[in-house]
Amino acid sequence: MCGIVAYVGEQDALPIIIKGLKRLEYRGYDSAGVALLNDNGLSVYKKKGKVSELENSLLDNPHLNSKIGIGHTRWATHGEPNDANAHPHYSSTENFAMIHNGIIENYEVLKTDLLNKGYVFHSETDSEVFINFIEDIHKNNDCTLEEAVRLALHKVVGAYAIVIMSKEEPDTLIAARKGSPLVIGVGENEYFLASDATPIIEYTNQVVYLDDYEIAVIRNNKLQIKTIENVETNPYINQLEMELEAIEKGGYEHFMLKEINEQPRSIADCMRGRLDAQNGRLIVGGLRDYINKFQNADRIIITACGTSWHAGLVAEYLFEEFARIPVEVEYASEFRYRNPVINEGDFVIAISQSGETADTLAAIELAKSKGATIFGVCNVVGSSIARATHAGSYTHAGPEIGVASTKAFTAQISVLTMMALMLGYQRGTLSETKYIQLLSELEAIPSKVEKALLLNEQIEKISEQYKDARNFLYLGRGYNFPVALEGALKLKEISYIHAEGYPAAEMKHGPIALIDEEMPVVFIATKDSSYEKVVSNIQEVKARKGKIIAVVTEGDTSVKAMADHVIEIPHAHEALVPLISVVPLQLLSYHIAVMRGCNVDQPRNLAKSVTVE
Numbered sequence: 001m002c003g004i005v006a007y008v009g010e011q012d013a014l015p016i017i018i019k020g021l022k023r024l025e026y027r028g029y030d031s032a033g034v035a036l037l038n039d040n041g042l043s044v045y046k047k048k049g050k051v052s053e054l055e056n057s058l059l060d061n062p063h064l065n066s067k068i069g070i071g072h073t074r075w076a077t078h079g080e081p082n083d084a085n086a087h088p089h090y091s092s093t094e095n096f097a098m099i100h101n102g103i104i105e106n107y108e109v110l111k112t113d114l115l116n117k118g119y120v121f122h123s124e125t126d127s128e129v130f131i132n133f134i135e136d137i138h139k140n141n142d143c144t145l146e147e148a149v150r151l152a153l154h155k156v157v158g159a160y161a162i163v164i165m166s167k168e169e170p171d172t173l174i175a176a177r178k179g180s181p182l183v184i185g186v187g188e189n190e191y192f193l194a195s196d197a198t199p200i201i202e203y204t205n206q207v208v209y210l211d212d213y214e215i216a217v218i219r220n221n222k223l224q225i226k227t228i229e230n231v232e233t234n235p236y237i238n239q240l241e242m243e244l245e246a247i248e249k250g251g252y253e254h255f256m257l258k259e260i261n262e263q264p265r266s267i268a269d270c271m272r273g274r275l276d277a278q279n280g281r282l283i284v285g286g287l288r289d290y291i292n293k294f295q296n297a298d299r300i301i302i303t304a305c306g307t308s309w310h311a312g313l314v315a316e317y318l319f320e321e322f323a324r325i326p327v328e329v330e331y332a333s334e335f336r337y338r339n340p341v342i343n344e345g346d347f348v349i350a351i352s353q354s355g356e357t358a359d360t361l362a363a364i365e366l367a368k369s370k371g372a373t374i375f376g377v378c379n380v381v382g383s384s385i386a387r388a389t390h391a392g393s394y395t396h397a398g399p400e401i402g403v404a405s406t407k408a409f410t411a412q413i414s415v416l417t418m419m420a421l422m423l424g425y426q427r428g429t430l431s432e433t434k435y436i437q438l439l440s441e442l443e444a445i446p447s448k449v450e451k452a453l454l455l456n457e458q459i460e461k462i463s464e465q466y467k468d469a470r471n472f473l474y475l476g477r478g479y480n481f482p483v484a485l486e487g488a489l490k491l492k493e494i495s496y497i498h499a500e501g502y503p504a505a506e507m508k509h510g511p512i513a514l515i516d517e518e519m520p521v522v523f524i525a526t527k528d529s530s531y532e533k534v535v536s537n538i539q540e541v542k543a544r545k546g547k548i549i550a551v552v553t554e555g556d557t558s559v560k561a562m563a564d565h566v567i568e569i570p571h572a573h574e575a576l577v578p579l580i581s582v583v584p585l586q587l588l589s590y591h592i593a594v595m596r597g598c599n600v601d602q603p604r605n606l607a608k609s610v611t612v613e
């Protein structure tokens, strides 16, 4: 949460920072600010609201030329969203300004100490405490700012990605990270720092990913990286492969709609180079070095949050059916706090779009400390989770900017399906004939998703009828149960309509009491092994006058006779159906949210990358 950008070089810093902050707004969008340094000194400008509001407030200001600057877009943790709590924060002498993404857990102790020394605070944030703590060390130890930062980092507890600029060293940026991401773009006589590569990509494709406990000092156009023990390290320059167009809307009204529509391509990209159905070949390269551990695992533990957790639930069905290995799917936030039993024979799969989710990262560290093998399924290349795991596979869905996860979900399921098929085949629990059949069915999924996207207009019409509903139920069984959960999550997070997902059979154990003529119930009732049972559940809802919206397999007639609306999707093997059945649910939530006037890409209170626990 929170996005940070900084620039030092020969260009005008402000436009670069503002553009970068807009790209990072998915990380937080309740307030924004910049600090610039020129003949007028070190100035901080900040404002509650979106980056565009900050930008507008600066339009007539003639003092903004600067070759160096830092900027921040915030998702509030300490203190409500307002101008004062927005970043950057000055130190008390106003000699330093800092942007911070993360949380300082021991800030209260530090603050009390500083208050006793006479420091005055203008915000409620832990970040303002952090910069004053650095200033205090700088003053008392008569040391350089770099040294003061290093000493402070030994004392602060928590997570941070910070960038500091100083009046005393006008051509210097000092940055550091622990637990929150920080990427440094290396251009011609210029450097860009950001929470991810999207603000950097149009200027350079050479980047350095700062590691935990590292400090980057950019001084006199030279980058130096040191550990917090003051040992200099050699910056490793990575080549970014991201295309600029991948992070722009490309003619769509919202990123979410663009990303929903990208799924035929993103699923195909995910399978490219891994799946060759014609020749019966499937290789998930990331597993190569750990294949024995994977094949012989006593148990697979999947840990994730939100939508990624739903992908993990689908994977539970896949691994158990095809590879016959017991699977547990854990909310990362619960797993890490309940002293779970983890053994060396466990194979832990951590799923995360952003690769930065704090709870998932903490769960990984816990499992690692118990000797388990950890495999990451991440979308963001070079992210913290991708680097914290023993091995992993990228989902290759491309940047996902809409806060509601869509194409990342189907790409995660695609990777997990390939892993399950590969494992089942190699363990001998999946016959060759079935394996070959599933490989070609999997290869056909992108074109079936393409077909499902043609339902858009029909779904828009259905949305019109239900946009004012106050509650929704989503029901499915088997592979479609996690899809029901995902459909409900999509609707609630972007349209603010209360929605619940349930296994269809659980309805009669409680939720059935909610059914009346006001209650829309979305059934995912595709032709699979539990179809007949779901049909009975539909009848139960019908008998109580609930409104039925059913996602069915093309050509279905039984459900059509009962439902108020049927949405027909192409037939697929039931293990692969989630890749298709989720698409109409994504579209349904999208249209309802648009019709309700909601901010689809940046829903209230949320952020794309949840880097706080």
Ligand code: M6R
Pocket: 305, 306, 307, 308, 309, 351, 352, 353, 354, 355, 356, 357, 360, 403, 404, 405, 406, 489, 490, 493, 608, 609, 610
């Ligand atoms: O980046 P991650 O996949 O680790 O994020 C996990 C959740 O925060 C995320 O899936 C969240 O639930 C989405 N907003 C759902 O659309």
